[in-house]
Amino acid sequence: MARLFERAVLIGIGHIGSSLARVIRRDGLAGTLATLDNNPAHRAKALDLGIVDIATADAAEAVTGADLVVLATPIGTYDALARAIAPHLAPGAIVSDVGSVKMAAINDIGPHLPAGVHFVPGHPIAGTEHSGPEAGFAELFRGRWCILTPPEGTDADAVARVTALWESAGSTVEVMEAQHHDRVLAITSHLPHLIAYTIVGTATDLETTLQQEVIKFSASGFRDFTRIAASDPVMWRDIFLNNREAVLDVLQRFTEDLTALQRAIRWGEGDKLQDLFTRTRAIRRSIIDARQA
Amino acid sequence: MARLFERAVLIGIGHIGSSLARVIRRDGLAGTLATLDNNPAHRAKALDLGIVDIATADAAEAVTGADLVVLATPIGTYDALARAIAPHLAPGAIVSDVGSVKMAAINDIGPHLPAGVHFVPGHPIAGTEHSGPEAGFAELFRGRWCILTPPEGTDADAVARVTALWESAGSTVEVMEAQHHDRVLAITSHLPHLIAYTIVGTATDLETTLQQEVIKFSASGFRDFTRIAASDPVMWRDIFLNNREAVLDVLQRFTEDLTALQRAIRWGEGDKLQDLFTRTRAIRRSIIDARQA
Numbered sequence: 001m002a003r004l005f006e007r008a009v010l011i012g013i014g015h016i017g018s019s020l021a022r023v024i025r026r027d028g029l030a031g032t033l034a035t036l037d038n039n040p041a042h043r044a045k046a047l048d049l050g051i052v053d054i055a056t057a058d059a060a061e062a063v064t065g066a067d068l069v070v071l072a073t074p075i076g077t078y079d080a081l082a083r084a085i086a087p088h089l090a091p092g093a094i095v096s097d098v099g100s101v102k103m104a105a106i107n108d109i110g111p112h113l114p115a116g117v118h119f120v121p122g123h124p125i126a127g128t129e130h131s132g133p134e135a136g137f138a139e140l141f142r143g144r145w146c147i148l149t150p151p152e153g154t155d156a157d158a159v160a161r162v163t164a165l166w167e168s169a170g171s172t173v174e175v176m177e178a179q180h181h182d183r184v185l186a187i188t189s190h191l192p193h194l195i196a197y198t199i200v201g202t203a204t205d206l207e208t209t210l211q212q213e214v215i216k217f218s219a220s221g222f223r224d225f226t227r228i229a230a231s232d233p234v235m236w237r238d239i240f241l242n243n244r245e246a247v248l249d250v251l252q253r254f255t256e257d258l259t260a261l262q263r264a265i266r267w268g269e270g271d272k273l274q275d276l277f278t279r280t281r282a283i284r285r286s287i288i289d290a291r292q293a
Numbered sequence: 294m295a296r297l298f299e300r301a302v303l304i305g306i307g308h309i310g311s312s313l314a315r316v317i318r319r320d321g322l323a324g325t326l327a328t329l330d331n332n333p334a335h336r337a338k339a340l341d342l343g344i345v346d347i348a349t350a351d352a353a354e355a356v357t358g359a360d361l362v363v364l365a366t367p368i369g370t371y372d373a374l375a376r377a378i379a380p381h382l383a384p385g386a387i388v389s390d391v392g393s394v395k396m397a398a399i400n401d402i403g404p405h406l407p408a409g410v411h412f413v414p415g416h417p418i419a420g421t422e423h424s425g426p427e428a429g430f431a432e433l434f435r436g437r438w439c440i441l442t443p444p445e446g447t448d449a450d451a452v453a454r455v456t457a458l459w460e461s462a463g464s465t466v467e468v469m470e471a472q473h474h475d476r477v478l479a480i481t482s483h484l485p486h487l488i489a490y491t492i493v494g495t496a497t498d499l500e501t502t503l504q505q506e507v508i509k510f511s512a513s514g515f516r517d518f519t520r521i522a523a524s525d526p527v528m529w530r531d532i533f534l535n536n537r538e539a540v541l542d543v544l545q546r547f548t549e550d551l552t553a554l555q556r557a558i559r560w561g562e563g564d565k566l567q568d569l570f571t572r573t574r575a576i577r578r579s580i581i582d583a584r585q586a
Binding site: 100125126127144185188189192197198201204206214215221222223227229234237244258274276278279282283284285286287290 | 516
């Protein structure tokens with residue numbers, strides 16, 4: 001693959017940032033690769049792994065001369081980071097991110113960027129429940145979707161270069177409006193995580209003996225929830241706080257549906273249960289057909 | 294492994310029944326292996342696969358002369374099946390089952406069994422979302438738990454022989470009270486399935502365009518729920534109807550916890566979210582340590 005950028009900067013070298021670093025390294029996509037990360041252990045690890053050339057906690061040092069800057073930190077850090085890097089960005093530079101809420105990215109980063117800097121918000125639909133630079137791997141994005149939500153009027157060449165980056169990672173890029181993205185992800189990702197966190201939390205509140213048995217017999221269904229309820233706490237806190245309206249809306253629908261099921265169980269309405277369980281089986285089939293299983 | 298039974302009968306040759314049939318065959322645990330199944334396609338398939346010697350829809354033909362009978366059908370069939378087989382059971386025969394609600398097994402099967410027949414209810418904590426005789430495999434039970442809930446005073450030798458059967462399948466057997474089993478499984482299995490069915494149902498009610506996107510971007514969390522929401526509809530209908538009190542109790546706890554999280558999101562209480570998400574991560578660690586991940 002040809003070099004896409006002279007100097008690429010990843011802000012945050014955790015699970016996603018370090019996976020992207022490995023892609024950029026493997027494919028020679030950048031002349032120089034730097035990370036801006038305020039965690040000394042992460043900086044040391046990234047240098048140790050040889051996945052970046054430069055690791056610093058200084059915004060000016062990191063982004064000066066960069067033609068690509070990708071934020072890969074929890075959404076709650078965006079505003080302060082955008083303020084910190086903005087004075088050091090040159091016209092023509094591209095700023096992107098990998099966050100799970102795109103309206104928040106646009107609202108928190110966009111206003112701080114100087115004229116001539118191109119902003120292409122992004123969201124790779126990939127990840128595991130693990131965190132930190134050592135948990136990353138270049139194949140993380142292969143066969144997955146990456147959604148870009150460039151505001152109207154964004155430079156087409158900038159969008160094309162960010163697209164090329166993700167295609168090099170093995171992803172298929174889809175462009176959509178930020179608000180629509182946030183609504184889709186509220187149901188496909190944010191609500192499932194919220195539910196998983198809740199049910200695992202409910203189990204932790206049981207008396208100790210029962211809690212041990214929950215762990216022991218978790219293969220009966222519970223463990224499928226624990227994997228996603230092990231995702232990064234700060235990252236997920238920020239997702240819920242920043243996609244509040246969409247999450248509360250789908251949560252309301254979910255609660256209504258759950259209440260209806262609760263009532264069907266209480267009154268022994270077996271047909272209603274069986275009807276729903278038959279419909280949900282078909283959805284699984286669609287996911288297998290779409291090769292996302 | 295030595296032969297444990299002269300004539301074993303599996304009632305229902307679906308996913309679990311056919312998996313157990315494969316174990317019995319592989320290890321030579323029974324002289325003759327028969328299945329009683331009212332689905333002609335399942336009977337033909339079972340004979341075709343060579344996993345049983347006899348496949349019939351006639352209760353008398355199936356169980357006459359049997360020293361082991363295992364019910365592996367939805368719980369809602371237990372009462373009628375117990376009535377049908379009872380007249381043909383000889384003293385000394387063992388009756389067991391693989392159902393997910395043990396009080397219902399005891400209430401629906403127990404009263405019909407003639408004196409001298411030993412009843413050892415069981416529940417292998419194993420399964421996939423697939424159904425039917427072709428979906429079974431002998432390794433399904435390896436490394437998993439099997440819970441037995443023999444009523445007080447059950448013949449110790451009968452319990453030992455059922456234990457030997459499951460140990461031959463590679464499972465670790467645990468004996469507990471039926472009521473306690475139902476409470477533990479309500480949280481580890483029944484509630485997770487109910488939640489998964491609900492959230493997948495909520496997604497199927499979205500407008501068509503959004504539904505397609507939910508499938509497309511399901512890797513972001515949603516697909517983890519669709520696997521368990523693809524489990525057998527009739528089997529699960531019967532589980533909820535037969536473990537009503539325990540399920541409604543844990544569902545109530547879950548709903549309270551979810552409401553608290555909803556409120557935290559609405560009011561921007563990030564600390565509460567982060568605290569919970571940190572606690573749930575520790576539970577995942579426990580499951581990995583218990584080698585049930």
